[in-house]
Amino acid sequence: MLLWTRVLALTGFCVAVVAPPASAQGASTWFLAEGANNANFAQDILIGNPSSKSVTVTLTLLPQSDAITPTLVKTFTMAPTSRLTVNLSKDFKLNGSSSARVSAVVSGTSTPADIVVERTMFFGGDLPLGSRGGLNSPGAHNASGVTAAAPRWTLAEGATGAFEAFVLVANPNPSATRVRATYLTGTGQVLVSEQEAMAQGRVTFWPRAEHPALASAEFSTEIESLTAGNSVVAERAMYFDGFRSGHDALGVTAASTTWHFAEGFTGGNAATAFETFLLLANTGVVDSRVTVDYLLDTGGVVSRTYNVPARQRFTVWVDDEGRTFDTRLAASAFGIRITASAPIVAERAMYWGTPSAADPTTPSFPWVEGHATAGITAPEARWAFAEGQQNTYGGSIDTFFLLANPQSVPVKVRATFVNNLGEGIVRDVCLPAHSRTTVWAANYPELVAEFWWFDAYYDYWEEGQVFAHVLRIGDDL
Structure with a gap:
């Protein structure tokens, strides 16, 4: 477990003015492509209600054809400013793989209500049906839902050999959908597979x-619906160390010339070391010149440029950049800003474990755990997270919020934490210009409890905005 904190001395000053926050991650309907509950997996769906009104939530399973699903639809009532945990074994008796759709209305009406939805899966231990995972589960991964299906998705990360990789595709339509997976390798080879997803169901690609x-191999994946008018949802799950560890990430619906990440870390302490990778997918037909700016938690910026060939996947090992390009990237915490000459798709993966004997700043393999996420194309003024736990399962889970400010001015952040009883706290954090800051829930005694969701409002000066990513260090339960 990570039981240390990094202290950042803030320089400059933060000035806040009243400005309407942008909406990020708030919607009345959500989709989760990945999902499984059986002898190997246990799944929770986490739902946050940030409003001052009670809401009625409808959760609909979209199962794979071989799944046992005695219950497909269930409704729940949520109190104002509360959090709900739905366990797919206890609440649905699911045995198999299934995607899900979650929607909400203001209770007693048909008016759509904004909610926030995530999914956590436990795996790798003794998980009889009915278990919620926990201390008997060495691995876990988490991902947000998405608010709309789309005809095409791209997943920049993908690897086999040391990993098992799966691409999960949900078909929320009332008719069957033909789905094509195109794999873009790091060597330029392109491979294609197709499957048919049943109506209101899901399929799994196993590269x-x-x-x-x-x-x-290392590869990126393009997912495309071949059935006119039918959109789908795609995620990718990767496992290692005999399915004791793994991570999951959402696809993105379009390439972009800009990407941002709030989290990145190299180095570690005497017990745990980290490494960070950037995975870049060029789905276009021309090469892309890609500049990566690493926004250090000390306020400095390290810039590096790469050529990403057309129709290929490209990997940046940030730890090695710290050894061979700029030592400021060694044993460093940073956010990331990417600009490209032609649109690409970007993900970031991080792994941690026991420091290796040859290089104590790098974890030995097999890693203890890892996580991955796609970037965002622009900063937002507001973020929300449905999941959050601190010191649960005997103190084995820690929650960190990573906040990056890519602007040239300081930004004041207001964070609101709310539990399943509607109680919570509000705290302010100042982010210096061109920097990243870590918020560790353990530093707030009020958060040492289970089931907290997070809502951050960013007061900004001269229209400064930030971006955020939640990191739950506790996947290795």
């Missing part, structure tokens, strides 16, 4: 089993 060339 290693589909193509001998993907038995040990």
